[in-house]
Amino acid sequence: MNRQSRKQQRRTKLWFALVCVIAIAAFLLIRYENSIAQAPEEAANPQASTGVTASPSQTPQNTDEPAAATEAPSDEPAETDKPAATAKPKPTDDEDGMAVIAEPDSVTALVNKQNKLPENYEPADLVYPDVLFTFNEKIDKRKMRKEAATALEEMFDGAKSDGIHLAGVSAYRSHATQKSLFERYVKKDGLEKAKTYSAFPGTSEHETGLAIDVSGSDGKCAASDCFGGTPEAVWLADHADEYGFIIRYPDGKEDITGYKYEPWHLRYVGKDISSEIAEQGITLEEYFNAVPVNN
Ligand SMILES: [Zn+2]
Numbered sequence: 572m573n574r575q576s577r578k579q580q581r582r583t584k585l586w587f588a589l590v591c592v593i594a595i596a597a598f599l600l601i602r603y604e605n606s607i608a609q610a611p612e613e614a615a616n617p618q619a620s621t622g623v624t625a626s627p628s629q630t631p632q633n634t635d636e637p638a639a640a641t642e643a644p645s646d647e648p649a650e651t652d653k654p655a656a657t658a659k660p661k662p663t664d665d666e667d668g669m670a671v672i673a674e675p676d677s678v679t680a681l682v683n684k685q686n687k688l689p690e691n692y693e694p695a696d697l698v699y700p701d702v703l704f705t706f707n708e709k710i711d712k713r714k715m716r717k718e719a720a721t722a723l724e725e726m727f728d729g730a731k732s733d734g735i736h737l738a739g740v741s742a743y744r745s746h747a748t749q750k751s752l753f754e755r756y757v758k759k760d761g762l763e764k765a766k767t768y769s770a771f772p773g774t775s776e777h778e779t780g781l782a783i784d785v786s787g788s789d790g791k792c793a794a795s796d797c798f799g800g801t802p803e804a805v806w807l808a809d810h811a812d813e814y815g816f817i818i819r820y821p822d823g824k825e826d827i828t829g830y831k832y833e834p835w836h837l838r839y840v841g842k843d844i845s846s847e848i849a850e851q852g853i854t855l856e857e858y859f860n861a862v863p864v865n866n
């Protein structure tokens with residue numbers, strides 16, 4: 572080999588080395604560019620790499636969030652709907668501006684022109700009290716609820732031992748009877764006038780089976796103003812509370828009870844309440860701190 576051919580050989584090697592360096596550089600550059608191009612893909616698709624462990628926690632998170640978001644709104648309306656639904660019956664049932672009594676079976680139920688019994692309420696334990704009535708038939712108006720009937724028998728016995736002879740005039744009255752009675756009065760006198768002397772259906776205490784109109788055994792002045800001041804009326808005013816009864820519509824309390832004085836109308840409330848009401852000289856409305864009932 573001559574000197575020139577050696578030079579030639581060296582030059583070729585250099586070129587080869589240079590091409591190799593360029594090729595390697597190009598290869599690295601392409602790889603680098605590829606890795607940059609892949610990076611967004613990996614980020615977009617977390618499941619591809621470490622996303623495999625992250626994805627389970629990520630997917631539940633994603634499903635939890637919408638789930639929680641949909642559960643919360645669906646729960647909340649449900650909860651607010653429920654109280655609204657249970658609270659509604661009172662205002663909706665009372666198209667006449669009256670509240671519907673929640674516990675009509677309670678012996679302390681406050682029935683008046685603002686609080687009415689549920690539609691078609693019927694006491695479950697009506698019996699015939701074993702006392703004298705001003706009529707002989709075994710009909711509805713002779714009935715009272717058991718507890719009130721027993722108390723009535725004791726009261727009539729107590730009166731008898733004081734020389735006072737009482738008789739029942741009218742006790743229970745069904746909702747249907749009160750309704751047809753009231754409708755008859757409305758036809759005759761119009762709604763406004765009928766309301767002044769007859770109870771709106773559902774608002775008569777006689778529908779509870781806890782109230783009774785009482786007179787002397789001769790039946791004179793039965794459920795009439797002239798009963799006031801008779802020995803029977805005086806005895807009832809003095810002693811009814813000892814048996815769990817109250818004079819429901821006392822004299823001078825019309826603005827509170829909504830009814831004029833009815834010395835014959837007795838209402839059973841139980842001895843605890845009757846004695847407290849008698850002691851304080853108040854009405855059932857005042858006992859319950861209820862709003863005064865205006866006609
Ligand atoms: Zn009455």
